[in-house]
Amino acid sequence: MTSTEFIVIVGGLVLGYWLVSVVWPLLRDRGEPAPGPALFDPDPPWHQVLGTHADADRSTVDAAYRAKRDEYSPERLAALGRDARRQAQLRIIQIDRAYAAAMRELGLGRGDGGDDADR
Incomplete structure (x- = not known):
């Protein structure tokens, strides 16, 4: 060499x-970093996310869940920019998690009967 x-x-x-x-x-x-909350922030209480009282019944929780989902539906926000759609997606995830937490706290499943045989 x-x-x-x-x-x-x-x-x-x-x-x-x-x-x-x-x-x-x-x-x-x-x-740029993704907008919205950090991935591992603790979820706020479900009743705050859904806009109900903590002692709400199943029909009230279901109605609030459907209203919040409709408010942030991708079809309604399709004309907005990419960042706004990303925020809406994160909000829908938060709404879904809040609904699941409400069903767990109320002792109900996602089905209409509310009886989970496999628990």
Whole structure:
């Protein structure tokens, strides 16, 4: 191996290290963080999300759930921008989780009968 080859190899290693340590993070961090709450924030109480009282009955919870889902439905928000649609998707997930928490707290399943035989 000649000294020229050795210098080229070392120069390539230094240039590669510089690209990976300096340029790569700059290119990778160009995107903006996703709007909305952090993924692991604790959920607010279900009755706050659905807009009901904590002691609401099944029919009230179902009506509030359907109203909230309709409010944030993708069809109604299709004309909005990407960030607004993303916020609506996150809100729908929060509404679904609140409804599931309400059904668990009320001791009911998602079905109309409310009797879960496999519990």
